[in-house]
Amino acid sequence: MEPLDLDLDHGEIELAAEPMLINVGPSHPAMHGTVRIVMELSGETIERCDVQVGYLHRGFEKMCERGTWTQVFPYVDRCNYVSPMLNNVGFALACEKMLGIEVPERCQWYRMILGELARIADHLTCDGAMVMELGAFTPFLWMVKTREMIWDVLEEETGARLTHSFGRVGGMAAPPTPGFKEHTRAVVDHVRRVLDEVKRLLLGNRIFLDRLEGVGVISPEDAVSLGWTGPALRGAGVAYDVRKASPYLKYGEVEFDVPVGTASDCFDRFMVRMEEMEQSSRIIDQCLERMADEGPINVDDPRVVLPPKDEVYSTIEGTIRHFKIVMEGLKLPAGEVYSYTEGGNGELGFYLVSDGSGTPWRVRIRPPCFFVTGGLERIITGQMVADVVPCFGSLNMIGGECDR
Amino acid sequence: MPTFKLDGREIPFEKGDSIIQAARRAGVDIPHYCWHPGLSVAANCRMCLVEMLPPPGRKPLLLDVLEWDAEKEDYVPAKKPKLVPACQQAAGEGMEVASDSSEHVARARAAVQELLLLNHPVDCPICDQAGECRLQDYWLEHQGTKKRMKDEIVHKPKGVVFGPTIVYDAERCIVCTRCVRFCEEVVKDPVLEKRERGNLSEITLAPGRELDHGYTLMTEYVCPVGALTARDFRFKARVWFLRSAQTVCTGCATGCNAFTDFDPRDQTVYRYRPRENMAVNRYWMCDDGMLDYRRIHENRVLEARVRGKKTSFEDALEKARGILAAAPAEQLGVVLSAQHSNEDNFAILRLCRDYLGTGHIYVSGRAQGLGDPVLKHADRNPNTAGVTALCTSTPPKTFSELAKDIHEGRITHVLSLGSYSSDAEKTDALTRLQGLVTLATHEGPLAKHATVVLPTSSWAECDGTFVNAKGMAQESEKAVAPRGHSEPAWRLAGHLARALGFPMAWTKLSQVRKAMAPEAGASVAMISGAEA
Numbered sequence: 001m002e003p004l005d006l007d008l009d010h011g012e013i014e015l016a017a018e019p020m021l022i023n024v025g026p027s028h029p030a031m032h033g034t035v036r037i038v039m040e041l042s043g044e045t046i047e048r049c050d051v052q053v054g055y056l057h058r059g060f061e062k063m064c065e066r067g068t069w070t071q072v073f074p075y076v077d078r079c080n081y082v083s084p085m086l087n088n089v090g091f092a093l094a095c096e097k098m099l100g101i102e103v104p105e106r107c108q109w110y111r112m113i114l115g116e117l118a119r120i121a122d123h124l125t126c127d128g129a130m131v132m133e134l135g136a137f138t139p140f141l142w143m144v145k146t147r148e149m150i151w152d153v154l155e156e157e158t159g160a161r162l163t164h165s166f167g168r169v170g171g172m173a174a175p176p177t178p179g180f181k182e183h184t185r186a187v188v189d190h191v192r193r194v195l196d197e198v199k200r201l202l203l204g205n206r207i208f209l210d211r212l213e214g215v216g217v218i219s220p221e222d223a224v225s226l227g228w229t230g231p232a233l234r235g236a237g238v239a240y241d242v243r244k245a246s247p248y249l250k251y252g253e254v255e256f257d258v259p260v261g262t263a264s265d266c267f268d269r270f271m272v273r274m275e276e277m278e279q280s281s282r283i284i285d286q287c288l289e290r291m292a293d294e295g296p297i298n299v300d301d302p303r304v305v306l307p308p309k310d311e312v313y314s315t316i317e318g319t320i321r322h323f324k325i326v327m328e329g330l331k332l333p334a335g336e337v338y339s340y341t342e343g344g345n346g347e348l349g350f351y352l353v354s355d356g357s358g359t360p361w362r363v364r365i366r367p368p369c370f371f372v373t374g375g376l377e378r379i380i381t382g383q384m385v386a387d388v389v390p391c392f393g394s395l396n397m398i399g400g401e402c403d404r
Numbered sequence: 405m406p407t408f409k410l411d412g413r414e415i416p417f418e419k420g421d422s423i424i425q426a427a428r429r430a431g432v433d434i435p436h437y438c439w440h441p442g443l444s445v446a447a448n449c450r451m452c453l454v455e456m457l458p459p460p461g462r463k464p465l466l467l468d469v470l471e472w473d474a475e476k477e478d479y480v481p482a483k484k485p486k487l488v489p490a491c492q493q494a495a496g497e498g499m500e501v502a503s504d505s506s507e508h509v510a511r512a513r514a515a516v517q518e519l520l521l522l523n524h525p526v527d528c529p530i531c532d533q534a535g536e537c538r539l540q541d542y543w544l545e546h547q548g549t550k551k552r553m554k555d556e557i558v559h560k561p562k563g564v565v566f567g568p569t570i571v572y573d574a575e576r577c578i579v580c581t582r583c584v585r586f587c588e589e590v591v592k593d594p595v596l597e598k599r600e601r602g603n604l605s606e607i608t609l610a611p612g613r614e615l616d617h618g619y620t621l622m623t624e625y626v627c628p629v630g631a632l633t634a635r636d637f638r639f640k641a642r643v644w645f646l647r648s649a650q651t652v653c654t655g656c657a658t659g660c661n662a663f664t665d666f667d668p669r670d671q672t673v674y675r676y677r678p679r680e681n682m683a684v685n686r687y688w689m690c691d692d693g694m695l696d697y698r699r700i701h702e703n704r705v706l707e708a709r710v711r712g713k714k715t716s717f718e719d720a721l722e723k724a725r726g727i728l729a730a731a732p733a734e735q736l737g738v739v740l741s742a743q744h745s746n747e748d749n750f751a752i753l754r755l756c757r758d759y760l761g762t763g764h765i766y767v768s769g770r771a772q773g774l775g776d777p778v779l780k781h782a783d784r785n786p787n788t789a790g791v792t793a794l795c796t797s798t799p800p801k802t803f804s805e806l807a808k809d810i811h812e813g814r815i816t817h818v819l820s821l822g823s824y825s826s827d828a829e830k831t832d833a834l835t836r837l838q839g840l841v842t843l844a845t846h847e848g849p850l851a852k853h854a855t856v857v858l859p860t861s862s863w864a865e866c867d868g869t870f871v872n873a874k875g876m877a878q879e880s881e882k883a884v885a886p887r888g889h890s891e892p893a894w895r896l897a898g899h900l901a902r903a904l905g906f907p908m909a910w911t912k913l914s915q916v917r918k919a920m921a922p923e924a925g926a927s928v929a930m931i932s933g934a935e936a
Contacts, residue, residue: 302548315551316524320543323528327535327644 019047022385026055030133030389033399035373037380037388044384051376056399064363068329069095069169072363077163079365080401083122083344085114085154088167093248094339094350095169098332101299107171108249109291113184114157114166116280116287120191121150122344122396123231123273123280130270130393131202134211139198146194149187156183169330170305171298181288188281195277212267216379216391220264226378227371230346231276232395235261235269242342254286269394304330329358345369345396369395369402408499410454415495423490423501424452434503435513435542437520437628438580439491442687443589449520449580451542453487453512457500484508510546517547523557523603525575533630535643539578558603566596567615569691570624570632574606577631583607583623590688590778593617607631618776621694625678634675636695641667641674649883650679652870653689654743654863655696656773657783659872660685664697664864664883671884673700673864684872690780700864705823705844706888709857717858717889724856725903727839731817733761737809739850740800741822741893742769742785745868746877747913748860748893749791750920752821752843755897759906764815767791767800768850770824781873786863790871794920802826807833821860821893823848841900843893859890866892867913 020041025031034055040048060079064072076087089111096103103111128143151161156177158164166173202208218228223236233240241258243251259275261268298305302321311318334356340349346368353362372395380391405416410427417426424434428441437449458464465486470479485508490501503509521539528534560574581598584607588594595615599608609615615623624632646665653660653676661679666672676697678689708720715723728736738756740749756762769785792799801809807830809815816838823844825831831849834840842854845862863870865886871877886892891899894916901908910916 303544307550311550314526316521316526316528316539317543317547317549317551319526319528320521320540321548323534324540324544 024388026052030392032129032392032397033402035397035399035402037376037392039380039385039388041385044386046380046383046385046388049377049381051373053370053373053397053399054403056403058400058404060404061363061365064360066359068358069332069360070325070329072360073167074163074165076167076365077165078400079367079404080122080344080348080369080398081162082125082398083118084162084164085118085166086122086341086343087348088164089115089249090339090341090343090348091350092167092169093341094337094352095332097339098335098337098352098354099169099301099304100333101170101301101304103171103299104296105250106175106292106295107297109287110172110176110297111167112249112251112254113284113287113291114154116284117150117153117184117187119344120277120280121147121154123277124150124191126344126393126396127198127270127273130390131198131208133389133393134208136202136205136208139201142194142198146187146191149190153180153183153187156180168298168305170301171296175297176291181291181293184284184288188284191277191281195274199274209267211387211390212265212270212394214263214265215383215387216266216269216394218264218375218379222378223264223375226375228346228375229371230343230368231272232269232372232375233346234259235272235394236264237261242340242347246340248341250287250290251283253290254283256280256283266390266394331356331358332360340366343368345372345398345401365401365404367398367401367404369397373397373402406495406497408495408497408501410501411503411505417495421495423454423493423495423499425491426495427490427503432503434490435546436491437538437578438582440582440585440626440687443582443585443626445491446581446585447489447492449578450489450516451513452490453509453516454490454493455485455487455502455506455509456493457502459498487512513542513546514549517542518549518552520578521547521551522553523575525557525562527573527576527630531576531630532633532638532643533576533627537630538628560604560606565635566609566632567620569620569635570615571635571638572607573631573633576629577607578629579605579607580628581607582626582628583632586619586623586626587615587617590622591617591619596623618690618692618780619688619778621691622678622688625689637675641665645669646674648677649864649881651676651864651883652786652872652878652880653693653696654699654786654870654880655690655693655784656775657781657785657788657873658685658693658779659786659870659874659876659878660689660693660779661878662689662693664881666864666883668884671887673697673884684874684876684878685779688779690776690778692780697864699846700862700884701887703846704862704887704890705847705851705857705859706890707859708889709854711855720856720858721899721903724841724858724900727817727841727855728760728819728900729904731760731839734763735814735816736760736762737764737766737806737815737818738762739766739768739803739806739818739820739822740791740794741820741824742767742783742788742791743822743824743845744860744893745787745863745866745870745880746790746794746920747868747916748821748897749787749794751894751897751908751910751916752819753794754919755901755906755908756819759901759904759908760819763798764809765795765798765800766803766806768803768806768820768822768824768826771826771828783873786870786872789873789875790869790877793871804830807831810834810836820844820850820854822846823851823854823857825849843896845890858896859888860893860896861886861890865890869917 022039025036026034036052038050039046076091077084124143124147128140132140155161158166220236239258239260256279259272307318307321312322332354336353338351349366351364355361407414407416415430434452436452438446466483471482473480562573564572566572584596587596595610595613624634648663651664653662661681663677665675707714708717710723773784775782804827810833818840820842834853840854841856842850843858843860844851845860864883867882898910
């Protein structure tokens with residue numbers, strides 16, 4: 001291309017000797033959600049950088065302190081909005097741990113299926129967006145189309161595609177629909193087909209591999225010390241998965257493997273997610289097999305679960321029960337609890353403090369993204385500007401969860 | 405002090421205490437309906453049943469009963485200990501009592517609760533008691549089961565008007581007889597009685613009578629369920645939206661401790677509830693006091709006025725400043741208010757006596773009423789004693805004396821706190837004044853004849869201290885935000901003083917209290933509103 005200033009000859013342009021400061025975000029197409037990265041560039045190499053989070057802070061934890069425990073569910077939906085069902089179940093489990101109750105078996109299987117579907121949707125979104133940002137649009141469309149199918153199942157079950165608010169302390173808002181198993185099986189089959197196609201399309205692609213392999217490397221020790229969990233940590237070769245390390249629901253009774261990476265680069269993180277989707281499909285198959293078609297979904301505990309409507313309208317006992325749970329909120333015993341599950345991006349923890357009333361005293365969430373994003377600076381320093389995109393994509397920062 | 409053990413915890417008691425009484429004092433609540441600390445023991449609800457453990461080395465007293473065995477589908481013989489009502493059983497040294505820790509007690513409570521709900525209508529959505537109802541609380545805490553009875557419930561009269569203040573719903577009634585005992589024992593007017601037996605029993609009025617004594621609202625207050633409701637409060641507010649401030653009733657000089665229940669969303673006061681204070685009102689309040697909350701909203705002065713026309717606050721203040729600056733000190737009278745708190749009166753007194761230099765101090769308030777032997781005082785003002793104590797050197801003169809002084813030309817200008825005149829016949833004298841500045845909460849003679857009226861907050865809108873007839877200074881909390889453009893009188897006094905060029909720089913109530921302490925503390929023992 002012709003130089004812009006025609007008066008100048010080639011070679012006479014003096015490049016500035018000091019590093020260039022460049023600011024990406026908080027509102028930028030490559031910054032999922034809102035995050036800001038200030039980079040100090042020497043040529044195309046990132047000399048130093050500063051990752052600034054918090055642009056999506058909504059005070060979610062404080063908001064929880066004014067409603068009832070049940071009214072927290074819509075808030076956790078909006079933490080990791082790519083896999084809200086996992087948050088719903090995680091929060092319900094935390095409350096149930098405090099109450100010392102366990103939901104019926106059928107509900108446990110149901111929660112696992114819905115949760116694993118959400119995990120697949122989460123990973124499809126992350127991997128799909130990652131390859132799309134590297135220029136491969138087709139896999140993105142295939143994967144997002146598959147995500148839509150998963151959302152169809154979730155919509156059928158919960159009534160909402162994205163923010164389900166479907167979890168309840170002591171059970172779920174509704175039992176599985178009659179066509180649930182058939183529908184889910186069909187979708188899981190499709191997921192497997194799409195994963196195969198995507199792999200065929202990408203894994204032999206030199207450009208794709210070169211953009212990922214050896215990029216954004218972190219040592220397993222660093223990853224652990226940063227508090228990384230989930231696919232990002234497993235990509236670094238540490239096989240920590242809450243579902244295996246401290247099984248909840250029925251995860252102790254199903255067979256699945258924990259995929260780990262070896263090179264702890266962007267490619268490994270990508271592949272761990274791809275493999276985890278296979279494993280989730282495996283889990284769903286087993287759950288569908290073992291979930292009973294009949295049986296209660298909610299615990300039989302009047303302190304916790306709303307009575308059937310006909311009882312509310314016709315008996316005083318039902319009315320009182322409904323009144324107490326709706327107007328005062330179900331009461332968690334005074335005390336504190338930390339409960340953790342495997343979310344889409346790693347260990348999703350809820351630390352709850354109750355004063356025995358119907359309103360949370362404190363709800364603290366341990367968002368996996370926050371810790372993972374904390375390592376972004378380390379893995380992009382020394383890389384090229386263009387590598388920020390796959391590095392950031394492979395960490396799957398979700399603003400709602402990270403900034404809370 | 406002797407003690408007994410309740411669920412393994414040592415509970416001290418005094419001679420004559422029942423188990424429930426001693427436990428209550430120690431902060432342990434044994435569930436109950438019919439027992440009330442201020443009433444006699446009826447022991448008819450059976451909710452407070454507890455298990456008495458036998459003395460060491462003795463066998464427990466067991467009853468032969470039949471118990472349903474779900475496996476055999478038949479009743480089988482079983483044994484259970486005899487339970488006793490904690491409200492009736494006197495506490496004894498070394499006794500061991502099991503309440504929450506006894507399985508038999510838990511079953512008895514569940515059974516009693518189920519029985520009480522057996523014929524209860526599905527009324528929570530339309531019942532004023534919902535949210536503060538014992539039936540609801542105890543269902544959750546002690547029963548937690550569904551209805552087993554398939555039959556239609558027994559129907560009884562609903563919405564029976566008992567009198568000008570109370571409506572009775574026999575279906576909701578658990579016939580604990582608290583209201584019956586209250587009328588008989590506290591008011592000494594046995595106007596309520598129980599009739600019929602079993603599930604047909606209900607509360608009824610004595611023949612030819614209405615529930616119309618001076619304490620009818622207390623029957624609603626002692627009712628643990630929604631059977632008695634106050635006509636004043638019915639369907640006005642849902643209790644879970646209300647917040648409470650700890651206040652003192654300003655209806656008379658008794659100074660009953662109250663909760664002022666208000667809705668923080670619209671800053672409206674909906675009711676008073678008695679607050680226990682054994683040294684003042686015990687557990688009770690009179691009807692006039694209970695309904696006195698209406699004065700917070702009714703007949704209020706909410707805007708500044710000059711010669712009867714509404715003006716801005718600044719114009720009114722400037723006008724008031726002019727009147728006070730022009731008034732000769734020896735012809736300026738100041739009227740304190742027995743309706744206002746010590747703080748308000750002190751601020752006005754400081755302005756007039758110490759800065760403006762007047763020696764003519766009067767006190768006014770609501771006119772005398774009728775007292776009764778239970779609680780009601782004939783002086784319908786909450787702070788007469790406080791105002792008297794504030795005027796240390798010379799006691800304040802009455803409104804009648806003020807009228808006389810005006811007629812005789814000794815007083816030409818007046819600064820008044822409050823607009824009530826304690827002598828309605830002599831208010832004409834006010835028309836002869838050359839200048840009258842009134843800090844008024846309510847409309848009244850002193851506001852009507854005033855040259856300048858400045859709107860003043862009521863007792864519910866600011867913190868304050870009131871001294872009752874026994875000389876007890878009690879603090880009353882702010883409940884709602886000042887209505888209209890009103891401000892606390894002590895603050896208005898500060899505005900006036902600064903406009904007149906005096907260094908009265910109070911901006912916080914604590915500063916007023918600090919300045920007041922030596923004067924008020926000299927004759928008044930400070931007792932906070934809580935239990936004395």
